[in-house]
Amino acid sequence: MSSSTVTVPTKMKGWVYSEYGDPAQVLKLESEVPVPDVKEDQVLVKVVAAALNLLDYKRMEGAIKATDSSPPTVPGYDVAGVVVELGSKVKNLQVGDEVYGNINEAALLQPKKYGSLAEYTAVEEKLLALKPQNLSFAEAASLPLAIETALEGLEKVGLTSEMSILVLGGAGGVGSLVIQVLTQSTSWFLTILPLQVGVILSG
Numbered sequence: 001m002s003s004s005t006v007t008v009p010t011k012m013k014g015w016v017y018s019e020y021g022d023p024a025q026v027l028k029l030e031s032e033v034p035v036p037d038v039k040e041d042q043v044l045v046k047v048v049a050a051a052l053n054l055l056d057y058k059r060m061e062g063a064i065k066a067t068d069s070s071p072p073t074v075p076g077y078d079v080a081g082v083v084v085e086l087g088s089k090v091k092n093l094q095v096g097d098e099v100y101g102n103i104n105e106a107a108l109l110q111p112k113k114y115g116s117l118a119e120y121t122a123v124e125e126k127l128l129a130l131k132p133q134n135l136s137f138a139e140a141a142s143l144p145l146a147i148e149t150a151l152e153g154l155e156k157v158g159l160t161s162e163m164s165i166l167v168l169g170g171a172g173g174v175g176s177l178v179i180q181v182l183t184q185s186t187s188w189f190l191t192i193l194p195l196q197v198g199v200i201l202s203g
C-alpha cells in the first residue's frame with residue numbers, strides 16, 4: 001500500500017447489523033467498527049454522503065443470505081466522499097479526490113462487509129468516478145445503484161426511437177432516472193398520467 005498524507009484511524013463509527021431481521025430492530029450505531037483494509041486495487045473513501053436502496057433493506061432482512069457476506073455487516077451500496085488512502089496498484093485516483101459510486105460490483109454476490117453507512121469504506125478504483133463539481137455529495141450519492149439499474153433496464157429493453165415506454169413508479173428512485181435519461185434526448189416526449197401512476201415516453 002502506498003503512503004498516505006491523511007491519518008486514518010483503526011476504528012470508526014458505523015451502522016452495523018449483527019443478525020438478519022427487521023432493520024428497525026437489528027441496525028445499531030456502533031463506534032468501534034474496524035476501518036476496512038485497502039486491497040491493492042482499492043482506495044479508502046472518507047464517506048461524506050451515503051444513500052440507501054430497497055436492496056439494503058431486503059439484505060438486512062436476509063433476502064440474499066445465501067450469497068451475502070456474513071454479519072456483522074455495515075450496509076450501504078452508494079457512496080460519495082473523499083479518497084484518503086490508495087492501494088499499491090491504484091493508477092488514476094489521488095488522495096483528496098472527490099468521488100462517488102456503487103461500492104459493490106455485483107449487487108447480490110458477496111456485497112462488501114463494510115459498506116457505505118460508516119465513516120470509511122474501501123472501494124475498487126474502477127467502481128468510482130470523480131464527483132462532478134455541480135453535484136453536492138448528497139446528490140452524487142443518490143445516483144449510482146439506481147441509475148445503473150435504470151440504464152441496465154433500458155439496455156435490456158433494446159429501446160428504439162419508434163417505441164413508446166410506460167414507466168411505472170416514475171416518481172421513485174429508478175423510475176425518475178429512467179425518465180431523466182430518456183428525456184435527455186429531444187426526440188422523446190413525456191406524458192404524465194393522472195394521479196402520477198406512471199409516465200409514457202414516446203420516441
Ligand SMILES: NC(=O)c1ccc[n+]([C@@H]2O[C@H](COP(=O)([O-])OP(=O)(O)OC[C@H]3O[C@@H](n4cnc5c(N)ncnc54)[C@H](OP(=O)(O)O)[C@@H]3O)[C@@H](O)[C@H]2O)c1
Nearest residue numbers: 053054055145146147149168169170171172173174175197
Ligand atoms: N434502487 C435501486 O437501485 C434498485 C436496484 C435494483 C432493483 N431495484 C428494484 O426496482 C424497483 C423500484 O426501486 P426504487 O428504488 O425506484 O424504489 P422507490 O424509490 O421506492 O420507488 C418505487 C416507486 O413505485 C411506486 N409504486 C409502488 N407501488 C406501486 C403500485 N402498486 N402502482 C404504481 N406505482 C407504485 C412508488 O410510488 P409511491 O412513492 O407513491 O409509493 C414509487 O414511485 C424495486 O422493485 C426495487 O427492488 C431497485
